[in-house]
Amino acid sequence: MAMPRPTAAQLAYGSCTVIFSTFAMLLLSQTSSGAGIAVIAVAALALGLLVAMTVPLSGKRPAAVEQPAPQEPLRASVPAPAPKPVRERAAS
Numbered sequence: 001m002a003m004p005r006p007t008a009a010q011l012a013y014g015s016c017t018v019i020f021s022t023f024a025m026l027l028l029s030q031t032s033s034g035a036g037i038a039v040i041a042v043a044a045l046a047l048g049l050l051v052a053m054t055v056p057l058s059g060k061r062p063a064a065v066e067q068p069a070p071q072e073p074l075r076a077s078v079p080a081p082a083p084k085p086v087r088e089r090a091a092s
Contacts, residue, residue, distance in 0.1 A: 006052060014052030018044050 006014075022044040031037060 007055075010052040010055045013055050014048040017051040018048035021047050 022040060025040045025044065026037070029036065029040065031040065
């Protein structure tokens, strides 16, 4: 089974998440060691991947649950109204 290609929205959201989260974590942690920077980079990549995979796909929506159609249409059994007698007006 082939893996579907990511959409443009998934790529954009994932990339922005990686860039901004890396920048924010480096500023907040104020680390200067190589190991600290590597941990932050891996965490940012994991966060970007998570965001990219949770972006809803625009073209694919879950199919609605189909209910079986009734065998024949239901019809109400209402009696027709009785015809009213026509009254003629007297000439005046």
